[in-house]
Amino acid sequence: MNETPSPTRVPTWAIVSRVAGHYLRNQRGTLALAIFFMAVYALCTAALAWLLGPATKVLFGAGAISAATPDSGLATALFGGGKAIWTLPVAVVVILWTRALAYYVQQSRMDSVGERVVTAAQRDMFHALVRRDLASLNAVHSGTFVSNFLYDATLMRDAISRGVAAVALELVQLVALVAVMLYADWQLMLIGIVAIPGVAWAMGKIGGSIKRTTQRNMEQTGGLSTTITEALDGRRVIKAYGLEDHVTRLAEARLTERLKQLVKLAKRRASAVPVTDVFSGVVSAAVVFYALYQTAHGMIAADQFITFMGAMLLAQQPVRNLSQVYTIASSGMTAADRVFAVIDAKPDIVDAGNAAELVVPHAPAGGGVTFKNVSFAYAADAAVPAVRGVDIVVKPGSKVALVGPSGSGKTTLFNLLLRFYDVDGGAIAIDGHDIRTITLASLRRAMALVTQEPILFDESVAANIALGRPGASRAEIEQAAHDAAAHDFIAALPQGYETRVGEGGLKLSGGQRQRIAIARAMLRNAPILLLDEATSALDTESERQVQEALTRLMKNRTTIVIAHRLSTVADADTLYVLDRGRVVESGSHAELMALGGLYMRLYHHNEAAAAEVKA
Numbered sequence: 176m177n178e179t180p181s182p183t184r185v186p187t188w189a190i191v192s193r194v195a196g197h198y199l200r201n202q203r204g205t206l207a208l209a210i211f212f213m214a215v216y217a218l219c220t221a222a223l224a225w226l227l228g229p230a231t232k233v234l235f236g237a238g239a240i241s242a243a244t245p246d247s248g249l250a251t252a253l254f255g256g257g258k259a260i261w262t263l264p265v266a267v268v269v270i271l272w273t274r275a276l277a278y279y280v281q282q283s284r285m286d287s288v289g290e291r292v293v294t295a296a297q298r299d300m301f302h303a304l305v306r307r308d309l310a311s312l313n314a315v316h317s318g319t320f321v322s323n324f325l326y327d328a329t330l331m332r333d334a335i336s337r338g339v340a341a342v343a344l345e346l347v348q349l350v351a352l353v354a355v356m357l358y359a360d361w362q363l364m365l366i367g368i369v370a371i372p373g374v375a376w377a378m379g380k381i382g383g384s385i386k387r388t389t390q391r392n393m394e395q396t397g398g399l400s401t402t403i404t405e406a407l408d409g410r411r412v413i414k415a416y417g418l419e420d421h422v423t424r425l426a427e428a429r430l431t432e433r434l435k436q437l438v439k440l441a442k443r444r445a446s447a448v449p450v451t452d453v454f455s456g457v458v459s460a461a462v463v464f465y466a467l468y469q470t471a472h473g474m475i476a477a478d479q480f481i482t483f484m485g486a487m488l489l490a491q492q493p494v495r496n497l498s499q500v501y502t503i504a505s506s507g508m509t510a511a512d513r514v515f516a517v518i519d520a521k522p523d524i525v526d527a528g529n530a531a532e533l534v535v536p537h538a539p540a541g542g543g544v545t546f547k548n549v550s551f552a553y554a555a556d557a558a559v560p561a562v563r564g565v566d567i568v569v570k571p572g573s574k575v576a577l578v579g580p581s582g583s584g585k586t587t588l589f590n591l592l593l594r595f596y597d598v599d600g601g602a603i604a605i606d607g608h609d610i611r612t613i614t615l616a617s618l619r620r621a622m623a624l625v626t627q628e629p630i631l632f633d634e635s636v637a638a639n640i641a642l643g644r645p646g647a648s649r650a651e652i653e654q655a656a657h658d659a660a661a662h663d664f665i666a667a668l669p670q671g672y673e674t675r676v677g678e679g680g681l682k683l684s685g686g687q688r689q690r691i692a693i694a695r696a697m698l699r700n701a702p703i704l705l706l707d708e709a710t711s712a713l714d715t716e717s718e719r720q721v722q723e724a725l726t727r728l729m730k731n732r733t734t735i736v737i738a739h740r741l742s743t744v745a746d747a748d749t750l751y752v753l754d755r756g757r758v759v760e761s762g763s764h765a766e767l768m769a770l771g772g773l774y775m776r777l778y779h780h781n782e783a784a785a786a787e788v789k790a
Contacts, residue, residue, distance in 0.1 A: 289336030334507015538572025631680030
């Protein structure tokens, strides 16, 4: 159950292409604006380096701009004739203010792009997730999916807002500074760029290690999410059995393993800047050595040297930033790989190419269900079929009960009828139509399901009932509540129908939750009703109220009931007794009791157990 969905392992370029083509397509305007201000920022940085030359001449060259200076025309116009005393400070202030504004605009725009991309990816993940087959959902713990949504998506966002944005910004800035270095002295510039291949090689090695460590860290994060989710879901059992220390040890073990990967990842990321500085230090020493040689032989002016060194020193920061960006991008690509693996998972149970819409009238006109020689085995235990050779006929408007020991296949038949799984052999039909030949939406629209543990969402009572038929009016919702004997207790709640029910409906009693679930089924008004142990977890008074509501709900409907408490289904038209996946007996209550087989033994056992409880 803790299995992690396997990433697709697609090449990095394919991931980048997908993000750009699918998620960035609608944000081209925002990207263009961000890129424009990146260019402004880069030009301002280059202008600061360029100012060093004229400033050197002004400060150390008697205030004059030498005619030998390559940029003497522009420099003379700006700073010649004694103007430098005010034009230089003004130029510095203007450049720095413009640079600050450009950084703010491009960073805020790229951050918004990153957030929008991640939100879109999360939307796609959820869309794909809720449409996956029950088998694939059951194969992966919900905590792993939570990790995909939160941790992986965050890494993906950082790769865009802090990765892609920084790559563009630093590259543009680096190009601008290299242009200044080339303008100042092309020979020194050639020496300066020698470091780039070495840095690129080192970053490739570090990036590969970061990808592997990030993958392991994501797996550990998924495991931690699983532990937390299970602790919260099982909080009643944990409290009842005093398991706080046990689950704490499990969580601590997960945290320790995750910490190891996080520390390893931090070390890998931290190594990027020192490695870059090692290469840059060697190159800087070579540049200074050659510059001193040029100066000694009159080959370079002081202002040219200062301009070049200023540009080269400023270029160190983009190079360092790019090395860090590579590590962020590596983690982001690994995260995107996992995110896309969730999005790309395709359900096996889908509509056939020529699937038809199923229209089922209420009984007695329609709603007949037939299981013909049905066999099925779950993938986890394929050698032992859950059901085999099952034949069941449910006439329109009749009430049929499925009974038998635990594990005999009763719930499996419901799963197959709803097409949560497809049969391995045989066929299931509704009004003569094989359910594999009709659309999933119309099939499930024809049925209403009430389970032993009703699922309520942390929304209002009215919203939970309305899930039976989205778009229903308030009057229809309240009528359904009346029919389910739920209106009176709902009206007594603090905000009536607008009262939120809490996580899983925990603010309500079991009987109240069940009646809201029945109201939901009432509102759905489906011609086929499936009741899965709908009253087994209730006390006597709650059971009486729910049973009365169910009796109203079953009117003019085909009803199939799963029950362990056999007294609640003794009035069924036909009871099918299952054992080890087969139908071993069928008939009315009286017929089965007269038969003296498994049903009779189960019934007497039920009665004896009930008598002990009353005693």
